[in-house]
Amino acid sequence: MGDSLSEGVGDRVDGGWRGWAVLLAGGLGGPGRRVEFRNFAVSGAQSRDVAELQAARALAFRPDVASVVVGVNDTLRHTFDIERFARRLDRVCGDLAAEGAVLLTACLPDPGRMLGLPAPLARPLARRQRAVNALVHAVSARYGAVHLHLANTAWTDDRTLWSADRLHPGERGHRVIAARFHALLADRGLAQGAPPSTAPDRPPPSRADALLWLATAGTGWVARRCRDLLPQLLALAGSELRHRAAGTDALLDRRAAHSLAAALAVVSPGPGTPVTPTMGA
Template sequence: MPHSEYLRYVALGDSQTEGLGDGDDLTGLRGWADRLAEHLTAADSSLLYANLAVRGLTAGEVRAGQLAPALALRPDLVTVVAGVNDLLRPGFDAASVAGHLEAMFAELTAAGAHVATLTFPDPGKIIPIARPLRYRALELNARIRAAAARHGVTVAETAGHAVTTDPRLWSADRLHASPLGHERIAAAMADALRLPGSDGTWALPLPPRRALTGGRAVAAELRWAGTFLGPWLVRRLRGVSSGDGRTAKRPELLPLDGTPGTPGARPALGHP
């Protein structure tokens, strides 16, 4: 579909699509989907944009809670990015996760939308203790590519590029992209969709920097484990999700700079 026909964009997914790591819940979340909407708006100011993503959701939960509302919005462009929360859990089943993604691909494309998704970088290169998850990511990526090919879905290949595991593209928790990371994801998606002004420069490496070594590296890992890993494990053991009680930040199709009843006002992105 030519870029000029993307006038109704809906984003489905979890915390990355919601925008965690790019702003906060007080000042508002931006995120790669908002950045992609900005790119689309630059091409056509009449774009309407909705973001149904909610943090903490599995692919099955995204399908159960977001697919029907997305179809009701009659989008012509949809991004579907989910599966990382499944990948991190003990009972991960790549076939089941990919099945939920493919079901969304099928229904959305059948409704006339152009769908785009992405592949995931090796989590072990971002979080050293997650190295055993590498093969999970490889299998999920292979299944995403196959499902996308069956339904004409565009895939932004963010896996396989060294820059996507550069620590500067990730926030302090190493689970969510930093503002620079969200910028690169949006650029990768724009490039995959062949939007005007996009190109492959998003995959270029950042300038070299000195890595931590020895005791400083160990201390950094211990700080990360105490600040982020520990609380995450506690939530998993308690069966608590970071998305509990939250709703989509942009449930309606709106101009990027408008809210219902308030022409020209930008919504407080990130508030539940």
């Protein structure tokens, strides 16, 4: 479940998207063990879509292993609310865990950093993504999820992992995600098949590929965000600049910390097994 990351965007095969989830599913079964796979992720999905649409379909499937990776699109909307995000994620993961599913989760890099936005534009997005990642960590610990760290610099700075749009993993990135999840599941005895290869079949995108994306598909992405995120992002950037000029920019961090604390308070209390770390926080 989730958005374009789990849908497989960035890893095109035979005219469609493959992605890490497909690659991982192929390595879960072993001799005499059949694996049935369903992908309910949809490009552009937010936590609301996962909670209200995808979760019911996933629960009806009664999965043994279920991935819930969502949050970046929430940060890119003017409706972003970290407490609502917390309630949705906690409900989805709680319902799946109650049915006995092993959960897969991941924290993600902020899009401002990936796109190389100027600091006044990037800081609000980074603040939001840090809050989302903190919630994902808390919910993962609560339900004993297999958790993957994808927000550290070793991941974000390796451009061979990313597609031309700089927002989605490329083939190698999807392969690495699948292999890291496979290793963590194998440690729990839940992956009996061979691990996915991390060696890509295609070269990483070139600078020319990135420019081509920007000139074609990228223009549509920018246009859509201009109607939604851009007006608010510019307002947030203006607030950043005003606070920086007044020497009160720490106030914005304190406000974000207060909102995050309120959101963490709505996560279901209880003993969770520790988060399984990999790739560094």
